[in-house]
Amino acid sequence: MEKEALHKRIRSLFRRHHLLSIATVSEKGPWCASCFYAWDEDNNTLVITTDPVTRHGTEFRTNPQVAGTIALETKRIGRIRGAQLTGTVSEPTGDNLSRARTVYLKRFPFAALTEIHLWVIQLNHIKLTDNRLGFGHKEIWNRK
Secondary structure, eight states: OHHHHSOHHHHHHHHHOOEEEEEEEETTEEEEEEEEEEEETTTTEEEEEOOTTSHHHHHHHHOOEEEEEEEOOOSOGGGOEEEEEEEEEEOOOHHHHHHHHHHHHHHOGGGGGSOOOEEEEEEEEEEEEEGGGSTTOEEEEEOO
């Protein structure tokens, strides 16, 4: 149901890109990190890997609410497009871990050569900006 409700331009952006800038916040203040992501289209989640001892990995456990961006880098104003999002991070277990691993390794097969610690971001809000449709054109999606 949510997959169909997600706008086709958001789906296209998530399929075509692979780098997520993710933000956390703690008593230390805000923090940003860049992570490769794989989109689990059937569950509308993003799968990332990062070591739990990184600052953002530690903060995922203390405050799982995150924000992020996925953006096309371009100098041409009329081609700018990207998404701002919020979500909730968790560490998958059992069947969810198997699925997350399959999704991630399908996108990044080279990651099978190393030990990876997976996290899943349950998307709550997405705002897509696509200037190809007019300056500042927006598509909004919210989890129901």
